[in-house]
Amino acid sequence: MAAASAVARAARGGRGVHTSAGSLARILCADNVSPVCAQVFKDRGHHVVEWAGGLSPADLKAELPKYDGIVVRSSTNLTEDIFPHCPNLKIVGRAGVGVDNIDRSAATRHGVIVMNTPGGNTRAAAELTISLLASMLRQVPAAHISMREGKWERKAFTGTEMNGKVLGVIGLGSIGGAVARYAQAFGMKVLGFDPKTSAEDAAAMGVTLATVDEVLAGSDVVSLHVPGGPATKNMIDAGAIAKMRDGAYIVNAARGNIVDMSALRAALDSGKIAGAALDVYPEEPVTSEDARAVVDHPRVVPTPHLGASTEEAQVQVAKEIAEQMSDALAGTRFEGVVNAPFVGLTRDPAALPFLECAEALGSMLAQMAADSLPLSRIEVVFRGRTMQGDARYRDGLAGAVMKGALPHLRPDLSAGSINLLNAPHLAAEASIDVKVRSTDEARRAGVDVSAGDEYMNAISVRGFDAAGRMHQLAGSVIDGKPRIIGVDEWRGIRTFRPVRTVLLLNNIDRPGAVADVTAILAEARINVAAMGVARQAPGQPALCMLTVDERVPRTVRARIEALDQVSAVRSATFDKFETV
Template structure:
């Protein structure tokens, strides 16, 4: 068990996180959006660091945390944390893999239906004083095929909801066995089998070397003309330059993007993509619900408490990312 007495919270999390930690006599300091030099100076004496998306926990930040035992991400992705640097210093990295699953799933489903019925451009047209009924005629989702890339918590929930719309669901996940996918009515296929069949693609994978630019020019060429795509996972999984070209040519019939290669976006290609008439763009809202914010805040604090061994109620830490460190701790 870990001796965790002081926790530094670098990004805004729900107050439930701080309250729960304090309940177990853990000292908590909250200072948000600090410049890197200030953050490095602050964390030298803390046992644990909690972040969300804003703070980049780079190797030099980790080096400055002389007493750090745990870095906790109140959210699913950990691409803002240098996992290798943390592992090299035997610092445990945690996330909250299920905390925002329902919120991300619901946004995904909303974006799929929005694309199908041209809701955003039609609403903008009407607000501008036009009555463009014929221009914004859409398509039913019933009978269409949805390709789900990543069949974890979010992908599974998306499948179950879109099946109720009458969609056929196929998917790919190198970790989830085909037998498991079949239990929630998803036919597991290889990527090359998926591309020619899908009317819609939604991605629910982490951003790792294997998934960067997973959706690219080559993929679009293998899909049906007019395929639509949704990304509520991570920017960089879809090659933005290739997506823009596919939209221009009509090979891609529409895209709904909640995440981008750079956030906030400043690159000309990304800005042009956001402005495209067939793109629905939102500013990384996947986990932005009151329920998800409370859930991830509580889950990260529960895991830190579990690591101390001070609680009979909180005894598990399902969000461990670098299991090799956990094994060393247990020894």
């Protein structure tokens, strides 16, 4: 079995597989990534092409359609317009941490996994940060230039010691945590902020956890270690700088757009900021007037994005990304996935049936509503320790429900173009609002959570049209297999497997009502494989559920609905044809 197909299976559908004869997948290694990357891929049986330097947009559009995966560093930019040209692309690997040069939203919309290597260059980036900090405090670069000019100016370069100073670390991930530990070896006290770090974890690093404002106000040196993006753009602006100590220092070896260059320039000119050490810039190479002025400022130590530029780090990230991508292509491990962390659930034997159940519920809901209820909103509620204890389920269930529903809601899409990654995005494009809640969250929001409440683990799906009319289904996993356990307001139904074709109808519970239905099916040569009835009392409305071996044509459904004792006939057909 081709390994490239494992990624498609992991995403439960999506793009077809493009492989070359005798190999598992075709991989393009760009940006002069270390040769060890290609060697790992070859050792795992993949066909690899190494591309010297970065690829231009024209190169990408011409070359990337031939490949299942690509490895990049920072030179090649995978922008939104590239992905539509790459129908075979399954996976993008970033040999490093930052993925600013990859449009993750576009990748996700096209069902492409994006991975990085968050730990491969930790030591290199942390060591550079400490080097920048020490060089800035001791004015090493300026003294170096002075010596080169034949001068001897000892008194001109009196510095400041690290010992006893307070370092504020904003972002306590792998790099920020390493910087905090290294700084303590120089006698620095460390304040830190990270919304994902607990006080206990911070204490284990020797860090006093604080708010951003407390870190800014309480630090002699502020070192930045947060990801780039809209949430952190210009995080250090004039307002943030105003909260810092007079004469404080800034170190940024994370992402260039974190610091407002205009504000930093003004703070350096005024003396509010005594110095800055920078390895990253809003645009690289530096072109803007403000950034150029900061780089040229006498109290700034600039380097040209050297954070990961050590021989050891380049070998490590190249090796790690090749191993991670190979594992993902084989469907065995999904470490470092940044746009779909839930994809690993698809290889978890305990989780997979719940994803299959969610997909079946989405498919059945959309098919039930096709004739009478154009869906504009879908709500998913999940209960049980299995799902509520793992944050990955929230996005995983949303993707699975919409993967099942979209082929019936968006006729412009083929089922093969939809997978767990891109399904929520494709739903948003169709103005379908998808909300996923745990039972507790739904209860607090005033949502009825009684569907499937007799089961420890259950998923309920409700679909609404613009007028607020609703269909509802509930499902669970019984003996390792998905089963439908609730339909609309009906309780205590005979559970059934979402396989073959399911025909649902309301009938009056009296002799001959169901017999008339089965007679029409028999006349149409449609065999009934299983049947169940949820009843209230003799002579009252009931719900009849039939699993049949064929699709039920619209004309046959119309004949059934024309029966005096029958109403609300709907059907759903599933790809699986298994024993009921």
